[in-house]
Each structure stands twice: as C-alpha cells, then as structure tokens.
Amino acid sequence: SYELTQPPSVSVAPGETARIACEGKNIGGRIVNWYRQKAGQAPVLVISYDSDRPSGIPERFSGSNSNNMATLTITWVEAGDEADYYCHVWDGTNDHQIFGGGTKLTVL
C-alpha cells in the first residue's frame, strides 16, 4: 500500500520560513493536500491540489509537489502557526485515503 513519510518535527524561529516535507514514491504524479491541526482541535485544510489555498488561509502558506517529495512552506512563521501538519493523498488503485504521519511545527 502507498505510504507517505513526514519528519516528526520541524522547529523555526518567528519570522523564518518553515518547510515541511512529505515523501512518497512518485508523489509528484498524485494530488497532495495539507492539513493543520492545533492542539485539541479538528484538522483544517490549508492546501489542496498541491498548491491551492482555501478561502481564509493566508498567502504565507504554499505548497509544491514533484518527483518523490511534496512540500508545505510557511513563510514569516508566527507563534499561531504552531501545530501538527499532515499531508494527504487519495490512492485511486484501492480507493483509500492516505495520511502522512504528521509533523509537529514548533515556533521557538
């Protein structure tokens, strides 16, 4: 079955750029979505279709996807961005939804 691998944690200082990787075999051929989950809350969609921002998501959030890696980039990181971030794809071979293991973003 298809697997997505994320680093367990990423740490950045306020104002810096955070890059969260999501590795998967030929993931560039799939559509990647990203979610943010703050402590005690439900997840929120922050990027769909590799790089589209839903309404209400700041321009500081962007996504890219090619070859074997998708990346969520957050520029000008703020304390409020501290959360767990998950990548997600749909596997059409078996109609399964696949989530990465999640990355905890810590703002120093």
Next chain:
Amino acid sequence: EVHLVESGGGLRQSGGSLRLSCAGSGFNFRNYWMNWVRQVSGKGLVWVSRLNYDGSVSSYADSVKGRFTISRDNAKNILYLQMNSLRVDDTAVYRCAREDGAGAMAIDYWGRGTLVTVSS
C-alpha cells in the same frame, strides 16, 4: 455554515459493537462523499472508511475491513459507522469528514469527533 456533529461513542469491551452517527447541516449532504477518520490521543490521523453520494460505493482501511460498515441516510443528513468485533486498538477519537468534491478528494470540513474506548 457547515457543521458535522458526531455521536455514539463510548466504552465497550473487546468483541463488542458500537454505532457512530454524524449529523451534517449547512450544506446539501447528499451531494458529498463522506469519510470517517480516527486518531489515537497524541498520534496521527488514520483514515477508516469512505462513502459516495448515495451510499452505493464504499471503501475501508485494511484494519477495519470486514468489521466496520459505513452507511448514510440522505433523508436525515446522517452518516453512520457500524463497528463490530471491536478491538483494543480501535480505541480513538472518530471524526466524520466531508470531501470538497473538487477532485483532489481533499477534506474541507471535519467534525469535532466522538471518543471510542475499547477495553480488554
């Protein structure tokens, strides 16, 4: 405004059964694929099951296939998850989730979840 509200969670012994419900409001429920996603406290998101508009097409994670059944009542705007032969490792918060229908199978709305605890 879109709302998804789960109910039906609780404590069961291993081998028992439970039926979860998810009431949708604020959108045309019958037009959307729906999912169940679970999360163990402090752990990541794990997809459980998915169901199409009219309930005729479903899929399941390998870990629950043959034990769980997803269904929906579009007249009542409710999504269900029948959970049989429960195991200790089914313990988690279960959230229902709506796909955005835009082709990426992205989940644009999530419920707050209902806690299922399975004891040995």
